[in-house]
Amino acid sequence: MFELIDANIAKHITLSPQELDHFHSFLHVKKYKKKQFILQAGETSHFQGFITKGCIKNYILDEKGHEFIMYFALEDWWVGDIMSFYERKPGNLFIETIEDTELLTIDHQSNEQLLHDIPQFERFFRILIQRSAYTLQQRFFNTLSKPAEARYLEFVKKYPQVVQRVPQQLIASYIGVTPEFLSKVRAKLAKKSSKTEAGS
Amino acid sequence: MFELIDANIAKHITLSPQELDHFHSFLHVKKYKKKQFILQAGETSHFQGFITKGCIKNYILDEKGHEFIMYFALEDWWVGDIMSFYERKPGNLFIETIEDTELLTIDHQSNEQLLHDIPQFERFFRILIQRSAYTLQQRFFNTLSKPAEARYLEFVKKYPQVVQRVPQQLIASYIGVTPEFLSKVRAKLAKKSSKTEAGS
DNA sequence: CGTCTATTTGAATGTACTCAAAAGCGGTGG
């Protein structure tokens, strides 16, 4: 039950068996069916989640109702609206399942208690946020500096499991183009690679 | 000397006078002339800085040598390449002064000591990173969902001091357009507002 | 005042978008 999350935490901090047990005592299991909301914009996020099974998308909606996907998350990822969770006010993120999904969650009060009882978690979550901020920065840079084709190829290389599991239109949203345009990019790539392979 | 940084920290955590003194003992003053590098891509960042005077730009260079500005920082802002600093490996960020600048800095070893001696700082830096991650996320969303004109107007509204102090081409880089195009955007805005004012 | 840099202007071009329609694909019920 806790193998995955324990291994995840062990990547950055080292806890005693007692501390681990204490940590586990704060966690709850939450289950969602496909296409359910875990969080909606306007709500205050009452928990952070760790995915033990399934797949979700985290996105913002603009005025016209277009989805802008901030990230996908599969097993072994943490999900949540960090600002809403820590500042205890309504956020602007949607979190929605793409498949049936199971989370381990920790609510706000438990989290405060955890940070107090095991200060190492303060460090753990700092590292988590730091890395996600870095990833976002790189992605922002890529989006401004590289054409859609390069961004798509990098996405496929970096997240092959996601490509298998989520519809193409969501990947279009992630890399920052319309579904129609991604389709055209892929058509061009297919033509290119068929040319290359035609060297018989 | 430490008034500004103490007030900055007091926004998020509360320290005793002794703890503050202890914190101050870790700090050093660094001074830079205009257009000097504080950090270059490929270097490992050995310190985090807090600006007491001046103005800097933090940017990434693409293969063609185009600058992509991640953020500007003035007095009362923290600057650094967080990933490089904490992971102790070469980063890809440039930090360069736009004006003569003075920093209070804390080096890596002192930082570790500080986090150990006053664990509240672990929380402080987590909050800092959290907020910058949030800001970056909003900006990324804006860049994908809104036209350049709207992004420019929001920038002017949000950072009026920066508009006064940095050349326009750098603002173009920040909002994600070429200097030429920002110039055209401004020309159109000027025409619009002159029309509005012509209702005499 | 002259030089160097920043900004503006213009023409041609390109990357990606919008809208509309067709084709593909998967699940479900008759």
Add this chain to the structure above:
DNA sequence: CCACCGCTTTTGAGTACATTCAAATAGACG
């Protein structure tokens, strides 16, 4: 088991926002 329905992906034509390159103008500083 096949036919149909809904949803996703593809294709195409026209358009828009922003880029590139080149040149002119304006500003800042010694």
